[in-house]
Amino acid sequence: MILTTGATGRIGAEAVRLLVGKGLPARALIRDATRVPQDGSWGGVEIAVGDFDQPDTLDAAMTGVGTLLVISPSVPAQEIAVIDSAVRQDVKHVIKITNHKATEDSPVDRRRDHARIEAHLKANGLTYTLLAPNLLMQNLFLVAPMIKQTHGFVMSAGDGRFGMIDSRDVSAAAAAVAAAPAGHEGRTYLLTGPELVTYADVAAELTRALGQEIEYRRVTPDQHREGMIQAGLPEPVAASNAQVFGLIAEGDAAWLSDDVASLTGHSPRSLRTFVTDHVAAFQ
Ligand SMILES: NC(=O)c1ccc[n+]([C@@H]2O[C@H](COP(=O)([O-])OP(=O)(O)OC[C@H]3O[C@@H](n4cnc5c(N)ncnc54)[C@H](OP(=O)(O)O)[C@@H]3O)[C@@H](O)[C@H]2O)c1
Structure with a gap:
């Protein structure tokens, strides 16, 4: 099972659609069940209603999940709660949307936030892939x-x-890694x-x-x-x-990077x- 968070967002909604198109078991974490696309593009997707600020809803969504695609507004406490839930539920592979210039001493707050989340992901020993658009x-x-x-x-x-x-190409890269995570462990791709x-x-x-x-x-x-x-x-x-x-x-x-083409097989x-x-x- 592949769980996507931030599934109503720009990258997440398309990633879920692509996973469905590949015939893969997909689950979407959303806050509001009425936000499921009505065009049929999420046919067969399991919906988990949950909130980053409510860890019990994250644990329920994470049950039986092998691969997690974590997309969020990158508030450290929220993404760290998602990662902690993945650890509790024994998720095998975490794919995280991050920032290429994420460093702990970056002058930009959102980059420091991503660096903090990445450090937490690594410190918990989870197998991960980072995607930096x-x-x-x-x-x-x-x-x-x-x-x-x-x-x-x-x-x-x-x-x-x-x-x-x-962002459709970010989604495509994320779906490609989620579909076949082997070989992408510990890698960072620049999109x-x-x-x-x-x-x-x-x-x-x-x-x-x-x-x-x-x-x-x-x-x-x-x-x-x-x-x-x-x-x-x-x-x-x-x-x-x-x-x-x-x-x-x-x-x-x-x-610039060629990583989208090498992950998805098509030019961005x-x-x-x-x-x-x-x-x-x-x-
Ligand atoms: N914008 C850029 O140019 C750029 C470049 C590089 C990296 N990034 C990274 O891309 C990521 C954002 O991806 P995106 O653009 O696809 O996001 P987005 O369109 O802003 O969507 C954010 C998603 O997070 C969900 N969410 C927000 N708060 C939540 C909560 N408390 N519980 C559960 N879900 C919640 C939203 O749900 P609702 O629909 O319910 O609000 C939505 O699905 C960030 O990490 C950002 O740093 C962005």
């Missing part, structure tokens, strides 16, 4: 309302290049799209797909943080986001494919 293309949905209203978006990543990846892009490239692809000029409005990380706070984001989240965009401007995410989707597939979300 570059920036997700699906993050662009966050600026879709601004694009619709103003024909542009604000960003503080300068001309920094990044190996942006479609990227096929090319390095900038936010100017994003604006150009949106312009092409929408048939209307979409402007990349460059701001400083400080201006960006203020804008995100005014838009309603909590101050620590806005500060952390702006910090990451500032690092991207300096080349922090300018890395390009930015153009993502924009074409999701053009309706931006118009």
